[in-house]
Amino acid sequence: MFELAILGLLQESPMHGYELRKELTAKLGAIRAAISYGSLYPTLRRLQAAGWITEAAETPATAEEIPALTSRRGRVVYKITAEGKERFAELIAQTGPESYEDTGFGVHFAFFARTDRATRLRILEGRRRKVEERREGLRDVLGRAAERLDAYTLELQRHGLDACEREVRWLEELIANERSGRTPDGSTPGTAPGPSEENIPPPPG
Amino acid sequence: MFELAILGLLQESPMHGYELRKELTAKLGAIRAAISYGSLYPTLRRLQAAGWITEAAETPATAEEIPALTSRRGRVVYKITAEGKERFAELIAQTGPESYEDTGFGVHFAFFARTDRATRLRILEGRRRKVEERREGLRDVLGRAAERLDAYTLELQRHGLDACEREVRWLEELIANERSGRTPDGSTPGTAPGPSEENIPPPPG
DNA sequence: GTGCGATGTATCGGGCCGATACATCGGCCT
DNA sequence: AGGCCGATGTATCGGCCCGATACATCGCAC
Numbered sequence: 001m002f003e004l005a006i007l008g009l010l011q012e013s014p015m016h017g018y019e020l021r022k023e024l025t026a027k028l029g030a031i032r033a034a035i036s037y038g039s040l041y042p043t044l045r046r047l048q049a050a051g052w053i054t055e056a057a058e059t060p061a062t063a064e065e066i067p068a069l070t071s072r073r074g075r076v077v078y079k080i081t082a083e084g085k086e087r088f089a090e091l092i093a094q095t096g097p098e099s100y101e102d103t104g105f106g107v108h109f110a111f112f113a114r115t116d117r118a119t120r121l122r123i124l125e126g127r128r129r130k131v132e133e134r135r136e137g138l139r140d141v142l143g144r145a146a147e148r149l150d151a152y153t154l155e156l157q158r159h160g161l162d163a164c165e166r167e168v169r170w171l172e173e174l175i176a177n178e179r180s181g182r183t184p185d186g187s188t189p190g191t192a193p194g195p196s197e198e199n200i201p202p203p204p205g
Numbered sequence: 206m207f208e209l210a211i212l213g214l215l216q217e218s219p220m221h222g223y224e225l226r227k228e229l230t231a232k233l234g235a236i237r238a239a240i241s242y243g244s245l246y247p248t249l250r251r252l253q254a255a256g257w258i259t260e261a262a263e264t265p266a267t268a269e270e271i272p273a274l275t276s277r278r279g280r281v282v283y284k285i286t287a288e289g290k291e292r293f294a295e296l297i298a299q300t301g302p303e304s305y306e307d308t309g310f311g312v313h314f315a316f317f318a319r320t321d322r323a324t325r326l327r328i329l330e331g332r333r334r335k336v337e338e339r340r341e342g343l344r345d346v347l348g349r350a351a352e353r354l355d356a357y358t359l360e361l362q363r364h365g366l367d368a369c370e371r372e373v374r375w376l377e378e379l380i381a382n383e384r385s386g387r388t389p390d391g392s393t394p395g396t397a398p399g400p401s402e403e404n405i406p407p408p409p410g
Numbered sequence: 411g412t413g414c415g416a417t418g419t420a421t422c423g424g425g426c427c428g429a430t431a432c433a434t435c436g437g438c439c440t
Numbered sequence: 441a442g443g444c445c446g447a448t449g450t451a452t453c454g455g456c457c458c459g460a461t462a463c464a465t466c467g468c469a470c
Binding site: 025026027029030031033106109110111112113134137138141145149150151152153154155156157159160161162163166167170174183184 | 232234235236238311314315316317339350359360362365366368375389
């Protein structure tokens with residue numbers, strides 16, 4: 001899942017690991033706390049082995065002047081390859097069960113600006129369905145099995161149910177906006193008003 | 206983390222794996238979808254190796270009458286041991302960073318009826334602190350880095366921020382209730398009114 | 411001049427997940 | 441009668457991800 005996120009960030013600009021982690025945290029902070037280095041570095045190596053990113057040891061400006069007295073490691077800058085861009089396009093367009101999961105949905109959503117509208121709608125609706133199922137499960141427990149459970153467990157379920165209901169409402173709103181060709185901030189992108197855009201192109205560089 | 210949950214459920218009554226999973230789902234449904242068998246069975250084996258649970262192959266009533274023509278496997282019933290009960294008491298009382306994490310907090314909370322009030326308060330306050338930090342991080346991003354992010358990413362952050370604020374309010378309420386000696390349903394446990402109880406004993410069996 | 415927090419790369423053990431395999435049971439359709 | 445199917449039930453495997461840990465440099469404040 002982080003493959004998609006890393007590819008997406010490196011598409012904007014090359015970065016080294018530490019920077020990548022900070023950007024990831026900023027972009028996905030609403031979904032998960034922070035990606036661990038124990039996930040980040042192995043993922044980078046995987047992406048590299050697949051040929052989707054390349055590693056370029058950072059050469060300091062006017063390089064050989066300082067001849068590495070302490071043989072310092074230096075930062076490792078990663079950049080996306082042409083194959084990596086294809087892979088990103090493939091991943092961003094592909095919807096499956098994991099795109100509706102908490103983390104998977106969040107990662108996809110974070111790159112919605114680079115996703116075509118049909119895919120956005122598919123993911124939004126899949127997520128809604130998933131959350132609705134969860135909500136129904138919680139209602140069942142609160143209705144049928146309430147007397148079997150203690151007050152704390154019930155309170156937990158109520159809180160979870162409330163969160164589900166809120167998320168469904170949020171998703172409904174987003175879906176309605178998508179259908180009427182609005183972005184989340186309420187603006188209509190492009191020059192012509194109405195549902196004319198099909199995709200928002202990525203910013204240059 | 207599931208060690209705690211499994212030990213807690215088996216303390217109520219012996220169960221086989223499938224049943225355990227269903228109960229786990231009912232009890233923790235508000236936190237996570239469902240524990241996978243790929244987690245459940247290895248965990249059960251770990252608990253067994255540590256001597257905290259024992260395995261008893263279910264002998265059907267009037268056992269040897271059907272002499273196992275197809276050598277059927279039969280359900281495996283797990284029950285908690287005395288050491289397991291000690292371990293549960295140890296785990297339930299111990300608070301650390303993982304008790305404030307999403308899953309860890311949820312598991313602890315689900316067994317608050319078996320947790321003494323001091324620990325309940327420690328966990329609730331630790332969780333609140335954690336969610337507040339997350340909330341501040343999101344506010345920072347929405348304030349300082351807003352212009353760097355696209356409309357969808359911002360919308361995601363807003364939704365996350367809203368969820369944080371709600372959870373903090375929820376926790377505040379729970380903490381206030383604990384301090385004034387109320388359970389989540391608003392009742393005052395025990396015979397005497399006021400903050401007299403220190404712990405809710407587990408039900409028999 | 412030294413300690414300390416931020417920056418920076420990296421590994422290791424272990425927990426957890428999804429996919430998969432296999433087997434039984436009861437009920438329903440034909 | 442026979443067959444299909446969904447619920448019940450136990451179990452493994454590869455792989456992702458995490459927390460803990462280690463190590464090194466940089467700039468700055470004391």
